[in-house]
Amino acid sequence: MAVAAVIGAQWGDEGKGKIVDFLAGKADVVVRFNGGDNAGHTVMFGGKKFKMHALPSGCFHEKKQVVVGAGCAVNPKTLLEELGMLAKAGIRPNLLIDARAHVVLPYHLALDGAQEALKGSGAVGTTRRGIGPCYADKAARIGLRFADLLDKGRLEAKVRALHEIKAKELGKVYGAEFAQSEAQVFSELSGQADRLAGFVCDAILSVNESISKGKNVLLEGAQGSLLGIDSGFYPYCTSSNPTSGGASTGAGIAPSKITEVVGVLKAYVSRVGEGPLPTELPDGVGEAIRDKGNEFGTTTGRPRRIGWLDLPCLRQASEINGFTSLAFTRLDTLGGIPGLRICSAYKLGGKTLHRPPASSEALSDCKPVCEEIAGWEDLSPGEWRAVAGKGVGALPAQARAYVERVSSDLGVPASIVSVGPGREDTIIIKDVFAQ
Numbered sequence: 001m002a003v004a005a006v007i008g009a010q011w012g013d014e015g016k017g018k019i020v021d022f023l024a025g026k027a028d029v030v031v032r033f034n035g036g037d038n039a040g041h042t043v044m045f046g047g048k049k050f051k052m053h054a055l056p057s058g059c060f061h062e063k064k065q066v067v068v069g070a071g072c073a074v075n076p077k078t079l080l081e082e083l084g085m086l087a088k089a090g091i092r093p094n095l096l097i098d099a100r101a102h103v104v105l106p107y108h109l110a111l112d113g114a115q116e117a118l119k120g121s122g123a124v125g126t127t128r129r130g131i132g133p134c135y136a137d138k139a140a141r142i143g144l145r146f147a148d149l150l151d152k153g154r155l156e157a158k159v160r161a162l163h164e165i166k167a168k169e170l171g172k173v174y175g176a177e178f179a180q181s182e183a184q185v186f187s188e189l190s191g192q193a194d195r196l197a198g199f200v201c202d203a204i205l206s207v208n209e210s211i212s213k214g215k216n217v218l219l220e221g222a223q224g225s226l227l228g229i230d231s232g233f234y235p236y237c238t239s240s241n242p243t244s245g246g247a248s249t250g251a252g253i254a255p256s257k258i259t260e261v262v263g264v265l266k267a268y269v270s271r272v273g274e275g276p277l278p279t280e281l282p283d284g285v286g287e288a289i290r291d292k293g294n295e296f297g298t299t300t301g302r303p304r305r306i307g308w309l310d311l312p313c314l315r316q317a318s319e320i321n322g323f324t325s326l327a328f329t330r331l332d333t334l335g336g337i338p339g340l341r342i343c344s345a346y347k348l349g350g351k352t353l354h355r356p357p358a359s360s361e362a363l364s365d366c367k368p369v370c371e372e373i374a375g376w377e378d379l380s381p382g383e384w385r386a387v388a389g390k391g392v393g394a395l396p397a398q399a400r401a402y403v404e405r406v407s408s409d410l411g412v413p414a415s416i417v418s419v420g421p422g423r424e425d426t427i428i429i430k431d432v433f434a435q
């Protein structure tokens, strides 16, 4: 039995969807524990590309139980659209939605846009999916939970109370009119509730029962540690905890039950939205990596900002999460990139830092100390697949050295190396679900 958490070690978009989809093969239960449709996972299945946002990535394995955990903030519209998309492809996920998960409402979407517009040049660059306003209502204890969808009388009363507050807030504070009437919001939610009610349950109970029975459980994080509300660079972060601590609270299981924490890291860094990115490459090299890696947001289509691998940030992510192994992705994308570099420290005010400072402002002032690293050749997708088939020893020597360098710096072994988008492009060094 193992309970493995898969955590983004950077600013999201590390390729967690692929790693989760791969590991889900051996898991009995996959629990998404944070965020909502601000996330974007691209999963290749049956030769087709699926862009997923709200459903756990493990839902492509129909026999697995997939769970939207208590820590999530989910837009029911997106959930239903994704279920519909999968149904068209003949996939019917075995889904549970924790009754405690929060519902992203139309007010949250409107507020996300209005708040970003008001912030002007200080905007966070959110995905505008209403995530921040939904978690704000959760913390203020006025949010609507999936449990509320099960009782129409309660739902109507909650919508009435929320409409009163939110429509006023939008109009009076932000000067934005909320187009939908209270009746329209209720009617839409009521229809969604009818379609989703069968999935809503006490998933915390169910997941803990599975653990007691010795089943393999995979905890799927969205976003990345550096975007965490507590672990990331505030305010340029999301509103949930995409960490192993968040996995515990968001899935509703004790920290001591988590046996493996897999940190997923891309061979370079990327970020969408605003905020400091010390190793950012504004020049042609960044563009070359972006184009080669098709680094455009799955949710918003925005071009991702690209930078060299950042060891100071990774060291902190590793400590905060307690990574027990690392999953490297996108080594294929760096193939043939000239002048490869890795950031090993920062310079700030005459001092050398080996960990990032606590504030975004100070991080913006950090100058990266970069070392040149020997690059490796640009192989074709077929050649990378052949490498994956042969195992880690078949990696180009410099790519292997890159993996070893990062692993030894963090003091964490590599368990997975991914060299392409498909399940067949994956090298397993250590099976996290091995007994």
Ligand code: IMP
Residues within 6 Å of the ligand: 011, 012, 013, 038, 039, 040, 124, 125, 126, 127, 128, 129, 130, 131, 132, 222, 223, 227, 236, 237, 238, 239, 272, 273, 274
């Ligand atoms: P929010 O989560 O939509 O509020 O956005 C807050 C910040 O997190 C913004 O910089 C977003 O671009 C970023 N973000 C949210 N979700 C993801 C993700 O899945 N991948 C990468 N960045 C994300």
